[in-house]
Amino acid sequence: MNFKRFLAVVKARNIEFFRDKSSLGWSLAFPILLLVGMSFVFSGDGKAAYKVGVMNLSSAQSSFLDTKFISFVDYQDKALAKTKLSQHSLDMLIDFSTQQYWVNQQSPNGYLVEKIFLATHQNFQQLTSEGKKIRYVDWVLPGVLGMNMMFGCLFGVGYVIVRYRKNSVLKRLKATPLSAFEFVSAQLLSRAFIVMFTSSVVYIGCNFFFDFYMLGSYLDLFIVGLLGAFSLITLGLLVACRSKSEELIGGLLNLASWPMMILSGVWFSLEGAPDALKTIADFLPLTHLVAGARKIITEGASLADISYHLGVLAIMSAIFLVLGAYLFNWNTER
Numbered sequence: 321m322n323f324k325r326f327l328a329v330v331k332a333r334n335i336e337f338f339r340d341k342s343s344l345g346w347s348l349a350f351p352i353l354l355l356v357g358m359s360f361v362f363s364g365d366g367k368a369a370y371k372v373g374v375m376n377l378s379s380a381q382s383s384f385l386d387t388k389f390i391s392f393v394d395y396q397d398k399a400l401a402k403t404k405l406s407q408h409s410l411d412m413l414i415d416f417s418t419q420q421y422w423v424n425q426q427s428p429n430g431y432l433v434e435k436i437f438l439a440t441h442q443n444f445q446q447l448t449s450e451g452k453k454i455r456y457v458d459w460v461l462p463g464v465l466g467m468n469m470m471f472g473c474l475f476g477v478g479y480v481i482v483r484y485r486k487n488s489v490l491k492r493l494k495a496t497p498l499s500a501f502e503f504v505s506a507q508l509l510s511r512a513f514i515v516m517f518t519s520s521v522v523y524i525g526c527n528f529f530f531d532f533y534m535l536g537s538y539l540d541l542f543i544v545g546l547l548g549a550f551s552l553i554t555l556g557l558l559v560a561c562r563s564k565s566e567e568l569i570g571g572l573l574n575l576a577s578w579p580m581m582i583l584s585g586v587w588f589s590l591e592g593a594p595d596a597l598k599t600i601a602d603f604l605p606l607t608h609l610v611a612g613a614r615k616i617i618t619e620g621a622s623l624a625d626i627s628y629h630l631g632v633l634a635i636m637s638a639i640f641l642v643l644g645a646y647l648f649n650w651n652t653e654r
Contacts, residue, residue: 321505325498329506330513333480337514344518351468351522355457355530370433373401375415382416384440390433393591403619405430407454409589412437414444422447454618458533462613463586465519466548470577470606472515473552477507478560478573485564485650494650501645508553508641515549516542535620541613543623544630548609551633554640555605561647580606585614608632 338344370390374380377394385392393410395401404410405422411429413422414437421437423430425448437444484490493503520542526532559572583590583597584606590598601607612629615621623630 321499321502322497325496326502326506329498329503330510333507333510334513337476337510348518348522351464351519352526355461355464355526370411370429371409372433373404373410373413375401375413376417380414380416382441384414384437387436390436400619402449406449407618409454409459409618413449418445419443420445420447422449424449426450454533457530459614459618460587461523461532462610462617463584465523465545466584466606466610466613467581467586468522469515469519469545469549469609470552470580472518473511473549474556474559474573474577476514477511477553477556478569479566481507481557481560482564482566482569486566490650500648500650504557504641504645504648507557508550511553511556512546512549515553516546519545532617534617536616536622540621540623541616544609544612544616544626547630547633547637548605548612551605551609551637551640554637554644557644558640558647561644562649580604583607585610602632605633605636 371393372390373393373395374385375395375398377385377392395404395413398413398415401410401413402422405413405424408424408427408429411424411427411433415421421434421441421444423434423446425431434446481490484493490503523532555576556573559576560569563569563572579600580586583601584604585601586606590601590607608629612621612626612633615626619625
């Protein structure tokens with residue numbers, strides 16, 4: 321590993337990106353437009369259905385659990401469920417084993433669900449909760465930023481490498497002492513810097529207007545974002561490691577990005593989703609990036625609390641990087 325060659329490639333790639341004013345402008349404008357749009361579209365307080373948390377749902381037995389138009393979510397951690405209730409993410413929390421229920425007195429939906437519940441369970445003890453409601457724009461923020469990072473990482477790396485290969489830039493670099501690992505690592509560092517820079521600018525700028533909800537540490541949030549960026553960039557490097565067809569790489573990158581955009585909890589919570597869907601989502605790096613960032617923002621989680629997500633992202637990054645460097649080809653098509 322020659323750091324002089326490595327840093328030269330990093331510098332060249334950064335200069336190339338920042339000189340492209342259209343790409344830089346779109347990277348900054350796209351997530352801002354999404355946040356503004358979502359804040360207006362989902363600004364209302366109404367919901368299509370009620371959401372009720374149940375402690376140890378699998379062992380609970382009650383006719384109330386058969387009520388239509390109410391979504392029941394299983395919780396094992398009562399403190400976490402109470403936090404969700406205080407943030408209006410849940411309309412009610414029920415513990416059938418202790419015959420207790422919690423309701424947020426500031427929640428209109430909680431008031432209605434309580435009336436429905438008491439029609440069949442009058443001997444339960446009522447406990448109350450209060451807290452600031454999380455707006456949809458606060459909840460969706462990690463998803464929007466994560467999705468923007470995903471597109472920047474996958475397409476920003478994949479298309480660049482394919483363009484280099486198609487224009488014989490890689491063929492010329494192959495004639496230099498630069499190794500495949502040095503080139504791939506340089507692309508990783510360059511794109512990580514660009515993605516984190518643009519995401520930080522977007523977050524700081526939008527925060528002046530939206531005053532985002534934040535319970536955790538900004539440093540922890542930055543670390544999660546950086547590790548998630550590494551994982552997505554290395555995935556983009558792996559997808560583009562051999563192809564020199566722009567049409568093919570476009571299809572492959574869309575194949576990688578669309579499942580993540582739909583199944584990674586960007587727009588809606590995976591709580592209460594089928595176990596099979598959650599299992600598939602666990603294999604997607606964006607899932608762990610969004611989940612980790614959202615827990616820091618809305619629950620005040622520390623890095624230790626989201627160690628599972630960090631570990632998965634680190635393992636994925638290492639696997640993608642090693643495979644990408646090993647399979648990397650300078651000038652031939654697979």
